[in-house]
Amino acid sequence: MRLMFAPNAVIGQHWVNLLSVAGIPCELHNRYLTGALGEIPAEQCAPELWLVDERDEAMARKLIAAALNGPPPGGKPWRCSQCGETLEPQFTVCWQCGTARNPLDE
């Protein structure tokens, strides 16, 4: 299944590495690779990140969201305001219930 577009091939490859390290099989596709459409805007050349197993989707999205946002300042573990789960600082969304981190929470 297609997970999302990558802004460019470098970032796309970075995501593939990230997910592979986490044990999530994935591939980078570029449907315009054949050039059959001729001249196309650069932004439409964005590679697509595909998951081999769609059951990995939630985890993959969390990993990529974390990669995009980077670790929060301070890098302290945080506690989910919804379910109380303690989460590592690199994650911006709760594993348990999917609640996004509130930067005001500690």
Ligand SMILES: [Zn+2]
């Ligand atoms: Zn939670």
